[in-house]
Amino acid sequence: MTNITTLRPGEHFMFKNFEWVCLDPNHPDGGLLAIMAEPWGKDVKFCPSDKFADEKGNRNNYRTSNVRGILSDMTNSVFGGKGLLAHTVDLVADNGDRAYGTVKDPVFILTCDEYRKYREFIPHYDSWVWTATPWYCGDKDSDADCANVVRTVNANGQFGNDDARYVNDVTPACILNPKSLNLRQSMSYVEEVSE
Template sequence: MRTMELRRVPYGTTFTAFGDQFVALDYIGGGVLAIRKETWKNAAFDSNGVNDLRSASIGQALEDYLNTLKDGDAKISDILNMTIDLKATDGTREYGFHETKIGLLTLEQYGKYQHIIPDVEECWWLATPWRTPGEKCGNSTNAWFVVSDGNASFSYCSYTGYYLRPALILSPSLLTSIEDEAEQNGGKTEAETYAEYCAYVKDWAGYAEEGGQDQGTSPLTYEEWKEENAG
């Protein structure tokens, strides 16, 4: 284990802070967006079946988790405010934005970072509503979630079989602990491995433009590529 400022932790790397493990995703809002490496506990999105995160009962569960971080020596200055875009799947913005210290990833964010978010055994909620209750929108009882295999779907908000996986923005100057991934992965960090994958995709696309790929084929996924190049 080694200690470093969070601003220096490569995206996709697991780090330890406040006695818990997180994955660094991006630098936004003046800090580092991170998600808990594992789910925390199961909870309905909202006990009354409403998909508005601003008032949903899952907010209390998130607040409970925030209190556990404070018990783990987290300072209020370590956790920055985050703004969650509650745009529905159909693009309506009836719910606007949610300002909070701790929240959930949106469907759009999950799509952006899914290649560096570890899969977990449980299904976990996202912040994005399926639709909102406006005049032509209908069905405001569903929200998006991530399945254990990494795919996304939507479900009734009152269902209690899914879990919450807290997301938060942390101070870039926060001191964190990380494992020496270079020793564990044959001298390469996850960030370096992913950079090699991006180079592979770029080369594949260039070869396809020259007519060197069969029509209808696609490059390997990140996980497929890693498995093929293991060792």
């Protein structure tokens, strides 16, 4: 068995029966940052394509979003919660507004800043995917149009804006804990360490 931090940025591997791409083997959070090689869409039973906005009318705030709720549910149901480190997601808006603050989650979606940083290693997906970055931190009543807009990434890897009430795919990311996961060298398969 080998330490997972020996994976190189851009290298694909399997974890929990999903294909992942290593973005940063020595992330400042203390582990390996990875993103799924394929987005979760309608054809994935765990996480259908969905609206960013939640049922209560909260629109482009990732903290209260439907997408974050889905990722939170799958943390335990799909990944068992073991082997993952919490990551702080900075919800700064595209215009620099920090009204939404930060959240800390073990499974998350990338922000625009993270996407820019790791762009060369992220696959071009066949569909539009959500980021955690709002275009503008707006009040849903007084700034209805702005409060709807979330930054997305299209199939060409370019940023776009989309209404939080629309449906896009979700590309989960996580920080794998090298203290509780090993790499099976021959297969590039990450598994939990037996105690």
